[in-house]
Amino acid sequence: MWLIAQRANALQALVTVDLKTKKLKTEKDWNQAALLDRYVAQPQYFPFSSRGRRIDGWVMPPINYDSSQQYPAVLQIHGGPNLAYGEVFHHEMQMLASAGYFVLFCNPVGSVGRTDEFADIRGRCGDEDYQNLMDFISAVLPAFPAIDSKRVAVCGGSYGGFMVNWIIGHTSQFVCAVSQRSIANFMTIYGLSDFGYYFVRDQLAAEPLSEAGQAAIHQQSPIRYVGNVQTPTLFLHSDQDWRCPLSEGLQMFTALTDLGVKTRMVCFFQGENHELSRSGKPQARQRRVFEIQSWLDQWCHKQ
DSSP, rough: EEEEEEEETTTOOOEEEEEETOOOOEEETTTTTGGTOOOOOOOOOOOOOOTTTTEEEEEETTTTTTTOEEEEEEEEEEESSSSOOSOOOOOOHHHHTTTTTEEEOOOOOSSSSSSHHHOOOOOTTSSSHHHHHHHHHHHHHHHOTTEEEEEEEEEEETTTHHHHHHTTTTTTOOOOEEEESSSSHHHHHHHHHHOOOOOHHHHHTSOOTTTHHHHHHHHHHGGGGGGGSSSEEEEEETTTOSOHHHHHHHHHHHHHHHOOEEEEEEEEEETOOOTHHHHHHHHHHHHHHHHHHHHHHHHHHHO
């Protein structure tokens, strides 16, 4: 069997699998040269305990790492929530590590790869998953004293964007935040998202057409806590993202502007959709990472 495979910390290559011996053989690696003059960080496995569970986490050191120096860090939160991080090459993370950042990521409750029970957070968005992420930071900082605790940022897209919106409404621990293709208000997601009208009812275990259900949905929506936000936040949205529509970012952006919190909204990704970071046009993907790194640099290196 022939396939395109991405293994360990390498880029995609053409691979064959012997179906009898189950052995893999790299037939052609066109991308190998692309990394020859690049720093490629090796993720360090960092399991930790949160609410009585073992949570899988990883830490990627920055380029030219010197344990006697101090570095900024970025907490990356995956989408889904039913997705999972691993140790394969991740361009955005490698870009940030090459720009001098520690990159931190983990698989909180709601992630796949464990059990159905572990992955099921329906009706509990922003509860144990949030606590897992905060416990991760609390565990990493003393273990890696080279991370400057005053220069830790948080980034995420889709569910990760929801979680960024949630985090900034519940803590001011992060120096800045980047919220991408996010969810702010599950009632507007109910009415506008291409997930369909049944998604919110299922995932939030609440009835959007009843007063009690709307109260429960509001309880799990970041917009409810937006009055607490103090964290400078960048919002990125594509104009044809029907999964997490532009209106989600605009609700947060408007509220932060009204609060006087430093914010920026980038929604000029014309013709792009929820898949911008994976399959968007090269020019748009390049501008996206430029906006992310520029925002992080502005706040993580501010004197």
